[in-house]
Amino acid sequence: MAEKRNITRLIFSISSLVDLGQEVTSAKSFNERMKTALYVVTGMFSVPKAALLVYNSNQQRLKLLTHKGLKDTTWGNIHVKAKHIKSFSKNEPYSLSKIKTNFLYNPNTEALEKFHTKTFIPLFAKDEFVGAICLGKRLSRPSYLRSEKNVLKVVANQIAITLHNSSLFRRLTNKVNENKKLYENMRHIYNDTIKAFAAAIDAKDVYTKNHSFRVAKYAVAIAGELGWKEKDVEAIYVAGLLHDIGKITIDRGVINKGEDLSVSELSEIKRHPQISYDILSKINFPWKDLVHFVKHHHERIDGRGYPDSLQGEELSDGVKILAIADAFDAMTTDRPYRKKLSLTEALHEVKKCLGTQFDRRISNVFFRVLQKEIKGETKEAQILPHLDKGFNPTVITSLLETITAELSA
Numbered sequence: 547m548a549e550k551r552n553i554t555r556l557i558f559s560i561s562s563l564v565d566l567g568q569e570v571t572s573a574k575s576f577n578e579r580m581k582t583a584l585y586v587v588t589g590m591f592s593v594p595k596a597a598l599l600v601y602n603s604n605q606q607r608l609k610l611l612t613h614k615g616l617k618d619t620t621w622g623n624i625h626v627k628a629k630h631i632k633s634f635s636k637n638e639p640y641s642l643s644k645i646k647t648n649f650l651y652n653p654n655t656e657a658l659e660k661f662h663t664k665t666f667i668p669l670f671a672k673d674e675f676v677g678a679i680c681l682g683k684r685l686s687r688p689s690y691l692r693s694e695k696n697v698l699k700v701v702a703n704q705i706a707i708t709l710h711n712s713s714l715f716r717r718l719t720n721k722v723n724e725n726k727k728l729y730e731n732m733r734h735i736y737n738d739t740i741k742a743f744a745a746a747i748d749a750k751d752v753y754t755k756n757h758s759f760r761v762a763k764y765a766v767a768i769a770g771e772l773g774w775k776e777k778d779v780e781a782i783y784v785a786g787l788l789h790d791i792g793k794i795t796i797d798r799g800v801i802n803k804g805e806d807l808s809v810s811e812l813s814e815i816k817r818h819p820q821i822s823y824d825i826l827s828k829i830n831f832p833w834k835d836l837v838h839f840v841k842h843h844h845e846r847i848d849g850r851g852y853p854d855s856l857q858g859e860e861l862s863d864g865v866k867i868l869a870i871a872d873a874f875d876a877m878t879t880d881r882p883y884r885k886k887l888s889l890t891e892a893l894h895e896v897k898k899c900l901g902t903q904f905d906r907r908i909s910n911v912f913f914r915v916l917q918k919e920i921k922g923e924t925k926e927a928q929i930l931p932h933l934d935k936g937f938n939p940t941v942i943t944s945l946l947e948t949i950t951a952e953l954s955a
């Protein structure tokens with residue numbers, strides 16, 4: 547008879563352990579999983595009141611994670627010192643009296659008594675104290691048989707591992723979040739540094755204040771319309787900001803002279819894309835194409851540009867974008883040798899230079915972006931805010947429609 551009872555108990559314990567195993571590995575939230583695990587344990591041993599506590603090693607305190615049958619959960623946290631942790635047997639059930647006399651202080655035992663703790667199990671995973679299970683009075687026999695204590699140890703071990711893994715995961719998530727914040731801060735510093743560089747470049751040329759910022763914005767607008775990936779858009783943005791960095795080494799008098807440049811002065815100015823490249827290629831940017839965009843921003847489709855006289859499809863899309871963004875801004879701002887063009891004049895000028903200076907496809911995208919911005923169809927206008935407001939939107943829209951229709955034909 548006793549043997550049959552033992553077998554029935556064994557089968558019950560095994561099936562409960564299987565339940566527990568499934569619960570702690572289920573897809574539920576961590577708190578839900580731990581609550582269900584505690585319910586499985588209390589069901590196994592007929593305990594109506596119980597609590598699962600998690601250990602915070604920084605505060606050296608056990609805190610309530612989840613419970614069963616407790617009305618009052620306002621009791622304080624339980625202070626557990628390192629020396630007590632050392633003397634605990636791992637995942638071993640302790641009677642309350644033993645815990646009271648050997649390990650915990652009075653205020654702590656009061657907290658344990660509030661929910662009638664009769665058995666206290668310190669939870670360990672990989673030698674780390676991670677929490678505790680407090681079991682109340684059993685409805686069946688008050689004490690635990692040796693075999694039941696063994697099952698309790700197995701259960702405690704499983705819960706301890708789950709707690710440990712979750713705390714590892716939490717620590718890892720915190721670390722990832724910390725790194726993310728650090729990375730964001732670095733990015734801000736990085737962006738500010740690049741902008742400061744761009745401001746320094748623009749400051750050298752009295753006529754081109756904020757030129758680099760506008761070129762960067764126009765280039766972003768075109769790349770965005772082309773459906774470029776975020777990282778590539780960033781590359782063209784920074785390329786726009788830094789494309790003229792080489793001008794820093796060129797004499798201010800030559801840069802601001804404008805008209806009547808001597809042959810040597812002109813060739814001096816024409817050196818700036820190569821110098822920009824030389825400077826920037828020493829920096830380990832996260833965008834490998836950036837220096838290429840910068841080096842070739844004065845190339846032309848017909849091969850009459852510089853420094854390498856690239857032509858046609860030798861020019862990458864990034865180069866074509868930067869070329870039109872740069873030239874369009876030059877047309878729509880005052881220069882030492884001429885007044886700025888009106889928007890209508892600038893658009894006609896771009897149109898005139900299609901297939902010679904500018905790529906037709908990329909220019910068409912540029913026209914389309916401008917059209918969308920005028921119609922208010924973009925989330926944030928990148929070009930329009932920098933243009934003179936004196937144009938007639940209806941006239942410009944109709945001009946753009948005509949040009950884009952011709953280009954698409």
Ligand SMILES: [Fe+2]
Pocket residue numbers: 789790818843844872
């Ligand atoms: Fe340039």
